[in-house]
Amino acid sequence: MGPSDAELCARVVAHDDRHAFAALVRRHQSAIRSVLRRLCGGDAALADDLSQETFVRAWKGLRSWSGGARFSTWLHRIAVNAWISQARRAEPPVPDDPGHQEAASGPVEARRDLERAFAHLRPEERLALALAYAQDLTHEEAAEVAGWPVGTLKSHLLRGKEKLRQRLVPQEGAA
């Protein structure tokens, strides 16, 4: 099982312990990178850059993590802030294909299609879907990370899912 997040954080803060921090990164990298891939509309390189920025920010601000929220919730909040900052700096992305996507040929391609389809959603819909389906967040935690009431999260979720359905699921009667 290994030491808890809180124990590892305590070691980092008290002794500048990089092995403990590496254990934290290894434990949470997949969840953070997955969320950021969806937020970045499938741009894996950008998502990994932002993930790296997330963990470096976490390292610098670890003393400010009070332990009130779960460590993973706190990390997701840093990741979302990094994504928001990047989105403000960057040009608004131009979705490559406004229409319906061809059905994916395999699970990997399906996953990429889904990530790319996120690029066609409004930022709040993207955020709601990425957080609500994150590996280790409850809807309450997802709403907390986004800074919304749970009801707002759910309404963005519904709208976002409907848009994804229109884009990804072959419509009956479509050519």
Place this chain on the structure above:
Amino acid sequence: MNDPRDPVEAALRDAPYLDDGGFTEGVLETLPPRRPDRRGPVLLAAGLAAAALGAATLGEPLTAAALALGTGGASGVLLLGAAVAAAAGALLRSAR
């Protein structure tokens, strides 16, 4: 609200574990340099400050103690004992 047969729902839930693939190493390389261990110098500075404060507060007894150490012998030890007693007395008086 969540239909497990819904392909979009299923796709959203399908978030496989991403292999680290050197990611953690990359993060560690970008961390700020290790901060120097300042405990030794801080302890030394605190010790020196305490000694200076003691010397300023207990000037005369300390001078006597230094003299005792300088002269040596049994009389020196007695003098040092007297200095320590005087210092203790001064501390007690200042504490009141």
